[in-house]
Amino acid sequence: MRSPNCLPRKANLLLVLRIGSILTVSITAFISYEFFTQTKGLFYVTHISMGQSNVSLHNNYSKTSTLITTIQEEPNHRTYLISRTRCKEKVVLLILVFTAPANFNRRTIIRKTWATDPSLKIRWRSVFPLGQAAGDNVLNKKLEAEGMMYGDLIRGSYNEHYQNLTFKTQMGLEWAAKYCADFQFLLKADDDVFINPYALIDHLRIPDTPKTNLYTGRCRFGSGVSRRGKNGVTWEEYNKTRYPPFCSGPAYVLSSDVVYKLVEMFDVKKPFKNEDVYIGMLVEKIGGVRVMVHRGFRYGQCKHIPGTFSLHRAPTIECVEELFQEAMSERKEYELAQLRSARILSYNGTNTSRV
Numbered sequence: 240m241r242s243p244n245c246l247p248r249k250a251n252l253l254l255v256l257r258i259g260s261i262l263t264v265s266i267t268a269f270i271s272y273e274f275f276t277q278t279k280g281l282f283y284v285t286h287i288s289m290g291q292s293n294v295s296l297h298n299n300y301s302k303t304s305t306l307i308t309t310i311q312e313e314p315n316h317r318t319y320l321i322s323r324t325r326c327k328e329k330v331v332l333l334i335l336v337f338t339a340p341a342n343f344n345r346r347t348i349i350r351k352t353w354a355t356d357p358s359l360k361i362r363w364r365s366v367f368p369l370g371q372a373a374g375d376n377v378l379n380k381k382l383e384a385e386g387m388m389y390g391d392l393i394r395g396s397y398n399e400h401y402q403n404l405t406f407k408t409q410m411g412l413e414w415a416a417k418y419c420a421d422f423q424f425l426l427k428a429d430d431d432v433f434i435n436p437y438a439l440i441d442h443l444r445i446p447d448t449p450k451t452n453l454y455t456g457r458c459r460f461g462s463g464v465s466r467r468g469k470n471g472v473t474w475e476e477y478n479k480t481r482y483p484p485f486c487s488g489p490a491y492v493l494s495s496d497v498v499y500k501l502v503e504m505f506d507v508k509k510p511f512k513n514e515d516v517y518i519g520m521l522v523e524k525i526g527g528v529r530v531m532v533h534r535g536f537r538y539g540q541c542k543h544i545p546g547t548f549s550l551h552r553a554p555t556i557e558c559v560e561e562l563f564q565e566a567m568s569e570r571k572e573y574e575l576a577q578l579r580s581a582r583i584l585s586y587n588g589t590n591t592s593r594v
């Protein structure tokens with residue numbers, strides 16, 4: 240049944256679809272309404288068919304909504320990267336949060352706290368690079384659903400394992416370089432680390448912090464090679480007694496130019512099993528990158544200390560919540576102080592009325 244106001248109602252229908260569901264599905268190819276019926280002013284969509292090629296899933300639920308998953312044919316990847324999710328907007332800081340498939344609760348608290356920039360004009364964005372849960376199809380299905388829900392999982396085809404962390408680093412960096420072109424810095428952080436993005440971004444923005452050729456964190460120089468334990472390597476794997484300078488794994492920052500150069504080096508230097516050392520090795524090969532230690536990348540107890548960019552470890556959900564509350568109230572104080580001083584400055588700055 241056609242009515243004269245058919246078109247505007249079609250628009251209404253779209254609006255209802257967009258607002259009414261948690262997951263907004265935006266179809267980039269085409270939607271065809273086979274037919275729809277009208278009953279007392281309500282429309283029911285009885286059939287929607289969509290193009291097979293490029294369907295985007297759009298998550299309206301949180302700030303991650305600006306990530307769009309697009310399924311389409313594109314050039315090959317040089318790492319285990321599968322996702323072709325794109326970053327839509329410019330950010331100062333792109334955060335890769337390393338997490339394991341089973342750590343859903345950690346990802347949830349991180350999404351609710353520091354991973355998400357609550358401001359209108361966002362400065363940071365966080366994603367979770369993840370491989371496959373080997374042999375666990377239930378978990379893999381859950382991950383697929385989680386990825387659709389939040390749009391912030393970056394998937395790789397390798398099997399998730401501690402010894403495969405370097406694959407995660409490689410695919411995370413490739414993704415950043417290929418699909419998220421507009422970022423100034425990249426932070427790699429583990430999911431048991433607390434991050435204060437406000438403090439870190441302030442530090443990255445000061446004139447004293449290099450904007451290019453930067454590799455910073457809790458960096459180690461002349462670190463001895465451990466031959467035993469979880470991080471131990473054999474002589475076959477590494478035949479020198481000391482590692483090149485590297486910034487330790489829980490949290491380190493790279494300027495975007497370094498990220499691009501690192502990706503270019505993947506074919507030159509084969510993966511080394513300690514992902515943080517691997518970055519150090521590549522950085523050494525690239526040359527000219529400044530390796531800068533900063534005390535803001537902290538190790539220690541779960542305790543708020545002003546000026547902390549990252550704390551290793553934040554072992555519990557309570558710890559993350561507590562540190563986040565403290566960081567937020569510190570931030571509020573800081574912003575109020577900024578406002579006050581801005582007001583005083585502009586007041587004194589007017590030469591006309593008061594001298």
Ligand SMILES: *[C@@H]1O[C@H](CO)[C@@H](O)[C@H](O)[C@H]1NC(C)=O
Pocket residue numbers: 267268292293
């Ligand atoms: C969708 O895919 C088709 C063909 O694969 C392409 O021509 C079109 O530009 C794509 N649309 C978008 C929005 O990417």
Ligand SMILES: *[C@@H]1O[C@H](CO)[C@@H](O)[C@H](O)[C@H]1NC(C)=O
Pocket residue numbers: 396397398399400402403
């Ligand atoms: C690392 O990933 C590769 C590729 O998926 C897989 O063959 C291998 O078993 C994984 N390593 C471990 C220790 O799980």
Ligand SMILES: *[C@@H]1O[C@H](CO)[C@@H](O)[C@H](O)[C@H]1NC(C)=O
Pocket residue numbers: 478
């Ligand atoms: C160490 O290994 C490299 C290649 O990985 C090789 O070129 C070099 O000769 C080795 N050095 C020693 C002392 O064995």
Ligand SMILES: *[C@@H]1O[C@H](CO)[C@@H](O)[C@H](O)[C@H]1NC(C)=O
Pocket residue numbers: 583584587
């Ligand atoms: C502005 O003036 C106020 C009061 O006269 C004074 O306390 C303050 O220090 C001045 N600020 C600056 C930046 O000059």
Ligand SMILES: *[C@@H]1O[C@H](CO)[C@@H](O)[C@H](O)[C@H]1NC(C)=O
Pocket residue numbers: 588590
């Ligand atoms: C305000 O006045 C001071 C000295 O009285 C002068 O140095 C300054 O340039 C003036 N600023 C502006 C914006 O006119």
Ligand SMILES: CC(=O)N[C@H]1CO[C@H](CO)[C@@H](O)[C@@H]1O
Pocket residue numbers: 257258263299304
């Ligand atoms: C309910 C809701 O948040 N809707 C928003 C979904 O996303 C689009 C585009 O990002 C917004 O325009 C809607 O307001």
